[in-house]
Amino acid sequence: MVGYNDEIKEEVRNSNDIVDVISKYVPLKRRGRIFFGLCPFHSEKSPSFSVKAEEQFFYCFGCHAGGDVFTFISKIENLSFKESVEFLAERANIKLPVTDNYKDDPKAQLKDRMFAIHADTTMFYHERLYKPLAKIAQDYVKQRKLDNKTLKSFKIGYSGEKNELYKFLKFKGYSDKEIESTQLCFKVDSGEYIDKFRKRLMFPIMNVTGKVMAFGGRRLEENNSAKYLNSNESLIFQKKSNLFALNLAKNSNSRTLILVEGYMDVISLHQRGITNAVASLGTALTEEQGKLIRRYSDKVVLSYDSDRSTDKMQY
Ligand SMILES: [Zn+2]
Known part of the structure; x- marks a missing residue:
């Protein structure tokens, strides 16, 4: 067939x-x-x-x-x-x-496996957020006043240490090739695998149908690693043609979208009932994102802050 x-x-x-x-x-x-x-x-x-x-x-x-x-x-x-x-x-x-078609299409099959890895990883990170070892993440979430409903609807999580995700994915039966294709874990010189995101607050990035295809991770410890780290582009994730939270915002019954800068801005607005907020996944807005915005709205409100402090949205 x-x-x-x-x-x-x-x-x-x-x-x-x-x-x-x-x-x-x-x-x-x-x-x-x-x-x-x-x-x-x-x-x-x-x-x-x-x-x-x-x-x-x-x-x-x-x-x-x-x-x-x-x-x-x-x-x-x-x-x-x-x-x-x-x-x-x-x-x-x-x-x-x-x-x-599907049986003869290794690319379509790999895509499905990659989506499955992202779904499992989302649950892994999310469940971990509620464990005692996630105190640093829980403190941050409390400080940003995110309630449990928000944590659930955005499936916010906490990433593991070293190679905890890798071990979990192997336990779930994924092959090294499948895991590598998501770039959520990578091989180091010693031949071991290390998780890309470690001890970060994790924001799943979903496509319009609500499937997780990538992650953004915020640093929680004071060190010199990047404050925000995003998934690499992959077979299932192109940064330029997606918007964070569009899967939720498109159901808001408003033909206006509010475009903000970061994950936390979007999440704070949604928690206050402003559910038509989205964020671009890089700094500059792309043509593809523009088309996407046009498809779901008649009006866009830009709320970019050129000199933003991380606590801006905290009122
Ligand atoms: Zn027409």
Whole structure:
């Protein structure tokens, strides 16, 4: 089987009502039997984008974009048709069969393993934050007034010492090659593996679908290592085309995004109920990030601080 068969596609389609799906991206207003909104695919001031619930179709009278729920998702999320089936299957909790494509695609398989490593690592770091050995991290979190709900929703964690993560991942059955591909652990001259992040407060970086693909780690001990350390770019992580917390901010029901500088700024704002804040993952904003922002918002508020102190957001 190369793609997914019609039966499974139908099941996924039926489990994702088009009005429901599109409403997450475009505010829709009902006019009789048709829903209208501002087209996300071209720029306009009066709504010519229509969605018909009965037919499960959308159509724009301005730019003539149209199709079913798969077409919509592949256009708005920049996904292939197959990926849009997977995206919507995940949304509806439908387990898809393995396709032949996948069996013959070592890169797709490695990507899945890398996502699995990141998911396991997130849990490893997060659970560790609650242990007595994480006192330094707990003190910091307390000082920054982060509550438990915030720690849970951002899956904040505390990284281990030396090669604790490496040992954990080996115990979980990952190969050295898979672990190396994530660059979360690296081999030193002696042939041993060392964790990249050690004794840092860990912020998982998620893609728009909420899958962890990288980490940012804040130094907790006073030493001369970098204050913030980020994951290296990899098969599943490109810094320039992602924004921190977009997976949460895109569900905030606001068509405005607030762009701030750092992880802690975003987290503090979300904790105060300002859930449409995101952060770029480097210093300069890239074109790809700009496109991403445009896809999820009509307005951006920049809140960069050129001479920032780390305690800026602490009121
Ligand atoms: Zn249009």
